[in-house]
Amino acid sequence: MKAQILAMLRERTDYVSGQELCEHFGVSRTAVWKAINQLKKEGYRIEAVQNKGYLLETEAEVFGQNELESRMTTQWAGKPVHFFETIDSTNVRAKLAAEEGAPHGTLIVADRQTAGRGRRGRCWISPAGANAYFTLLLKPELSPDRAPMLTLVMAMAVAKGIGDTVGKTPDIKWPNDIVAEGRKICGILTEMSVERDYIHYIVIGVGVNVGKQDFAPEIAHVASSLEEICGRKVPRATLVANIMKAFETYYDRFLQHCDLTALMEEYNSLLVNCGRQVRVLDPGGEFTALAKGINARGELLVTLEDGSEKEIFAGEVSVRGIYGYT
Numbered sequence: 001m002k003a004q005i006l007a008m009l010r011e012r013t014d015y016v017s018g019q020e021l022c023e024h025f026g027v028s029r030t031a032v033w034k035a036i037n038q039l040k041k042e043g044y045r046i047e048a049v050q051n052k053g054y055l056l057e058t059e060a061e062v063f064g065q066n067e068l069e070s071r072m073t074t075q076w077a078g079k080p081v082h083f084f085e086t087i088d089s090t091n092v093r094a095k096l097a098a099e100e101g102a103p104h105g106t107l108i109v110a111d112r113q114t115a116g117r118g119r120r121g122r123c124w125i126s127p128a129g130a131n132a133y134f135t136l137l138l139k140p141e142l143s144p145d146r147a148p149m150l151t152l153v154m155a156m157a158v159a160k161g162i163g164d165t166v167g168k169t170p171d172i173k174w175p176n177d178i179v180a181e182g183r184k185i186c187g188i189l190t191e192m193s194v195e196r197d198y199i200h201y202i203v204i205g206v207g208v209n210v211g212k213q214d215f216a217p218e219i220a221h222v223a224s225s226l227e228e229i230c231g232r233k234v235p236r237a238t239l240v241a242n243i244m245k246a247f248e249t250y251y252d253r254f255l256q257h258c259d260l261t262a263l264m265e266e267y268n269s270l271l272v273n274c275g276r277q278v279r280v281l282d283p284g285g286e287f288t289a290l291a292k293g294i295n296a297r298g299e300l301l302v303t304l305e306d307g308s309e310k311e312i313f314a315g316e317v318s319v320r321g322i323y324g325y326t
Helices: 002-011 018-025 029-041 065-071 090-099 149-166 226-230 236-257 264-270
Strands: 046-049 053-056 081-087 107-113 132-138 171-173 177-180 183-195 198-208 277-282 285-294 300-304 309-312 316-319
Touching (some): 002 029, 002 065, 018 029, 029 046, 065 081, 090 198, 132 236, 149 171, 149 177, 149 226, 149 264, 277 300
Parallel strands (some): 081 107
Antiparallel strands (some): 046 053, 107 132, 132 198, 285 300
């Protein structure tokens, strides 16, 4: 109920009477009073005036369970949401939740991770109070070969969610790095549990650099944050909710064909690689090519120096001018 009261107070610009809250939620005045006081203890500034009611004042960021629930406007993505002050890894906890029967759409969010991971087992530094770390649990009826495309779907959702929150949409570096002003501001890690041709579950972990911070020396030249890009504080709960809203929309479009047919045009409009020279670090050797965009399977289409075309589905791609590749 606290999250619902918070959402109701936020929607109103004037006082909301205790009686109205009682009638709306079907509880006693004592229950409302207790909920209000609990919200105050969490950091919300709520003015209480006799014969007028309650007013939510301009608030510093409160990042927690009730804030996230009160911001979520989706049908299923991010519902339920589970918030942790400190956690080993949101992906690890989401996989445990999946094994315990958590439903499709469950979202695990943390203020701090002690064992965050990036691709290839790389450590993802996850300090408290600075960033948004979350993992979405999916249980789709898809063939396993379709699952990697959902990483691109999430990349689109993150880009749009950021744009909806700060008013400036970042780029995507194929397949799923989120880039602003030539620097990485977000990483995405997708993992799944599969048996033969059946997907038990998929978890998509996201780490967005939100606040100003001192990055490790080895990544300081390639990493940035939303606050550095925008020059202002960015509310993390609003950001997470906007990303979930965008993902729900894109996921429904993905299911129309179980591929990226309905998303290709928009994805390519965000693709920083598109029309640029790339260096492909392929298992068979490195080569340079001109990136043309993605196909319906999410593969990067490139034109080689001899004029032939190739579909890139594995390996890493570097883009001139991005992450120091010049």
